[in-house]
Amino acid sequence: MPVVPPRMLEHDRQTWSAMLAHLRATHPALCRQWFEEIEPMGIDRGVLRLRAHSAIHRDYLNRQCAEPFRDAAQAVTGRLMHVLFLGPEDELAPAPAAENGSHAPGAGGAQDGDAAPAPHETIVPRAAVQRAPGVYTDSLVINPDYAFEHFVVGPGNRLAHAAALAVAANPGRAYNPFFVHGKVGLGKTHLLQAICLRIRQLRPESVIYYTSCDGFITQFMDAVQAGEMTAFRHKFRDVDVLVIDDIHFLAKRDRTQEEFFHTFNSLYQAHKQIVLSSDAPPEDIPDLEDRLVSRFKWGLVANVDAPGYETRVAILKQKARLRGMDLPEDAACYIASRIDTNIRELEGAIVKLQILASVEKRDIDVDLAKQALGEEAGRVERPMQIQVITDVVTEFYGVKITDLQGKRRHRSIALPRQVCMYLARRNTLLSLEQIGGYFGGRDHTTVMHAIKTIEDRANTDSEFAEIVRTLEERVRNTNA
Numbered sequence: 001m002p003v004v005p006p007r008m009l010e011h012d013r014q015t016w017s018a019m020l021a022h023l024r025a026t027h028p029a030l031c032r033q034w035f036e037e038i039e040p041m042g043i044d045r046g047v048l049r050l051r052a053h054s055a056i057h058r059d060y061l062n063r064q065c066a067e068p069f070r071d072a073a074q075a076v077t078g079r080l081m082h083v084l085f086l087g088p089e090d091e092l093a094p095a096p097a098a099e100n101g102s103h104a105p106g107a108g109g110a111q112d113g114d115a116a117p118a119p120h121e122t123i124v125p126r127a128a129v130q131r132a133p134g135v136y137t138d139s140l141v142i143n144p145d146y147a148f149e150h151f152v153v154g155p156g157n158r159l160a161h162a163a164a165l166a167v168a169a170n171p172g173r174a175y176n177p178f179f180v181h182g183k184v185g186l187g188k189t190h191l192l193q194a195i196c197l198r199i200r201q202l203r204p205e206s207v208i209y210y211t212s213c214d215g216f217i218t219q220f221m222d223a224v225q226a227g228e229m230t231a232f233r234h235k236f237r238d239v240d241v242l243v244i245d246d247i248h249f250l251a252k253r254d255r256t257q258e259e260f261f262h263t264f265n266s267l268y269q270a271h272k273q274i275v276l277s278s279d280a281p282p283e284d285i286p287d288l289e290d291r292l293v294s295r296f297k298w299g300l301v302a303n304v305d306a307p308g309y310e311t312r313v314a315i316l317k318q319k320a321r322l323r324g325m326d327l328p329e330d331a332a333c334y335i336a337s338r339i340d341t342n343i344r345e346l347e348g349a350i351v352k353l354q355i356l357a358s359v360e361k362r363d364i365d366v367d368l369a370k371q372a373l374g375e376e377a378g379r380v381e382r383p384m385q386i387q388v389i390t391d392v393v394t395e396f397y398g399v400k401i402t403d404l405q406g407k408r409r410h411r412s413i414a415l416p417r418q419v420c421m422y423l424a425r426r427n428t429l430l431s432l433e434q435i436g437g438y439f440g441g442r443d444h445t446t447v448m449h450a451i452k453t454i455e456d457r458a459n460t461d462s463e464f465a466e467i468v469r470t471l472e473e474r475v476r477n478t479n480a
Contacts (some may be wrong), residue, residue: 016040019072027068028358029351033324048073051086058087063141139210145322146193152314156305163302164191168198171273175300181278182304185342188277192243206240213249217256237266241273248278252287308455312336319350331369337426384428392474393420405440418450
């Protein structure tokens, strides 16, 4: 590529800065902090070249961001513009100029909505091999946000995270297969994509195929109907890493289970890594053949549990950082106290908060967090006092506040005290140290233990979970 003059390069940087501002204003939910690291490489004949700092980031931009980036370029420059994404090692080989100016700015490829190179340009990878390494072009999109560095480790996912790290460092040898299960929205997909990202980083020559179980089923049925089973088997078996999300959808599909059984055996015998996720452990997937259940348990089966309060706060802060948002501690605590179902809903709250802050052009605070969660407009909520919580809990359990603040550890006192600590952390802005101090000068580790104890019991004891939910409703109604 010809050297870009400094004056032109500065103009391109100004164009890119203006595009970023336009994207933040018009597509706030799309924007990520790492967009700042994208490097403008010049505008030539209506084509803006942008270089991402990794091939994964380039592929993500191509598949998720092409149209918004093109629209931003056209809005900023006032001309029809094509955006071309490059990886750190991609080179651009210009083709001979077209006759009659058919590829002048605003003509031909400059109007296309996809992210392919303009007709007069070709991306040339640094090294070409017969079997292209990396991720298949028809695999699921791998999101750079889902790197290990962005995964918040907590008590409920510690084992799964450690195993995923081991698999990524030594694929086909550490834990094979690696089977991770848990309820919807708890981080299974994050771990799967983190494995793909780390393997791409450590072993760029590896061939990875990341797809959903539905994708496997659909491709199998299409191959059967078209008589192309050889190509299908080549695609799924001639890989170094096969990652399949939601494998529980194999249930009740006898022919597909048969094919996957042979695919599994082929990969396993060749010491190729298999990574699977499911909503349930292998033995609890209905109508799954025993031989598949057995094979899924050959390696490591790891569970992912719902995040506790502290982990939810950390997750919210991490999601905000990835989007370049300044999320105050009290706003993060407020959202974490209101959403305790799964990580997907936490991220949804962050997206709503980001859009609201952009639309209303205001800083993020607790009031905006309440608005993002759909609270009544103009509603003024009094700060929750810990006395409200202790009054409700002591009345229900028939104990005295002096008992809760004393040194007694009898179960009849310890349980109400733990419930109070749990509700105080969810419904007030008090720190762990402040809550512990209120209950007889106990330290923050005691409060953390109390919160985990209540969460663990509520997850396994539905009657107790209903008691806690009812007490929390009484607390909030009393405080309203």
